[in-house]
Amino acid sequence: MTRIDIPEGSLFGLANLPYGVFSTPGTAPRVGVRVADSVVDLAATLGDDVFAQPSLNAFMAQGRLRWEEVRRQVTELVSGDLPDDAVHPVSGVTLHLPVEVADYVDFYASEHHAANLGRLFRPNAEPLMPNWKHLPVGYHGRAGTVVVSGTDIVRPCGQRKAPDEAAPTFGESKRLDIEAELGFIVGTGSPLGSTVPADEFADRVFGAVLVNDWSARDIQSWEYVPLGPNLGKSFATSISPWVVPILALEAARVPLPGQDPEPLPYLRESESWGLDIDLAVEWNGEVVSRPPYRTMYWSPAQMLAHMTVNGAASRTGDLYASGTISGPEKHQRGAFIELTWGGKEPITVKGEERTFLQDGDEVAITATAPAAGGGRLGFGEVRGRILPATGTER
């Protein structure tokens, strides 16, 4: 038998217990929980088929009471002796996409990010659009290109047209960027024609992950009028492999920074709350930004209420993300287009001047939050490396 030693200060202590999907050589992907630097095989220990599956969807669909029950079981389980073959070092397993993504919606919930992009893209107009403070603006992204951390990102090709060019050209993106975001995963869906009130958030949303919504700014700026981003974003969206349960984030709840004007009733919560999560963006190993999630304008529950207020169904595995997290300070911006002000103000990364991503660059986004009982919990990381474009001759 094995007992997991949880070092003082571990970001994966008993107050966290995130779920993921892992495999070891020669075995099928199945559900595990991370404790310190170990992965505990839930299929082998809890004896429930929902954990012997290659995604969390079946477990998530069982609903909040079951999430609470399993969390209690897992807490007890990992505090005691475990069969040797049910515990694996995290360094020895392969981590897979933890959920089968149903629909993917990306919001735009950071006032600082939206205002920065407004200033960059529309320098002679109000930074925020008239609708921005009335509703969480968002759009649907490509669910089929959500990939797990560690997946290499091939530089996309596409059409770009600079303002001074007469016609668009085809080629590789020269302005490849990141967006550091937080994503929420729906556990229990809602049927077509019904709505999800903001106060039902905790009954519906299973957990949270880190998201890097890779963005080709040159492709995006040419294509996005009037129907929004498409090819500039659809080539890849990376998420972290560990889904931190919403149940683990109670201690991270903080008041929102404040909403003015007061939102319409369907966007009000009994007690409105944000999350005190500190992100860090590493570019080739150097931290270049520390976006603070607590500065987000729209709350996680408001985004869910908005997404369903028209009667749209939600499903187990729906992923909705916050949009880029940018704080008020320059070193808190969650996208390189903001950090380098459209590429005009390079930053120094490992001694080199950089604006957008170069081939071979690697970006890792990490995050921590206050945990119940003191200390902090971790989200792990979402990491990706840029590979050279293929097929530029077309």
Added chain:
Amino acid sequence: MTRIDIPEGSLFGLANLPYGVFSTPGTAPRVGVRVADSVVDLAATLGDDVFAQPSLNAFMAQGRLRWEEVRRQVTELVSGDLPDDAVHPVSGVTLHLPVEVADYVDFYASEHHAANLGRLFRPNAEPLMPNWKHLPVGYHGRAGTVVVSGTDIVRPCGQRKAPDEAAPTFGESKRLDIEAELGFIVGTGSPLGSTVPADEFADRVFGAVLVNDWSARDIQSWEYVPLGPNLGKSFATSISPWVVPILALEAARVPLPGQDPEPLPYLRESESWGLDIDLAVEWNGEVVSRPPYRTMYWSPAQMLAHMTVNGAASRTGDLYASGTISGPEKHQRGAFIELTWGGKEPITVKGEERTFLQDGDEVAITATAPAAGGGRLGFGEVRGRILPATGTER
């Protein structure tokens, strides 16, 4: 044994043979093929498990050679005697959503539609955006709210703000509209980091359906800047239950109306082609429009090539639609906002003046195309009825 009688002029003769998913009372949904007014049970006759499933996805994933083989088998099968219990009158079966939709992308490929909407929404500017003739503009819609014909549509609620109002209000959509479209269903996907050349269309795309992309224009016009349509569209998208094989549409191929400027190389085909499909839009039983698919600017193959040129993966079950089909004439417009010019020029439907949809209204879109060997084939219909909004008090 039963032999199916195919009347002269049937839109569901041997040149069509569309696939769908059906059930009879007390039985599970499975794959069938429509012949005249009958549905032939393929699970019962072809003895292959891929047809004993509640969607076409497993069959579609087998690829083009298999689609051709099964089409030959089915042609022979339905021309001979069939077991009595393998043939059902179409009026006696329930038709289900034929595919498990992976990602849903909606394009904007009709020049007349895009120009009309440009004139309506931006009266003092060029009708077409600068990018429109360079790339098929499109966006991702909500896959989880694609529903089969016959599903009632609950009038959506949401935020709307008229230009003369100081602040948005919440309530039911007052400008509920349709969009008559053609949709293409991907059979065999392509991996992340690869592209699908336009000439691979027939290897990748399994079939076509009719699409009604219900649109709440008041919600859409307030929300859509800068990230595109979201809640104004995501409440429901209806598709017809019969998937017409691309193999059945060879005789419907026509040249495109012409593209100027010449598109970039990745959008060129060895032989560019559109489809000569005649749609009809019935509003409460009266035909109010006859949109001609042959007038579409961008071809089905170009849309697929564009969607994947950035390396985005495609998957079995991906649905991409053409966007509203509008011809040059007023009676060829595929959306009521165009037919009634933003609601300012009502049309007469069954003796009543109408602009946008009222509760209880029913819309059916039908289509036919030339069939191999002469005659025509049918797409069946996509139909939906508007139910009153619920939850307007929020």
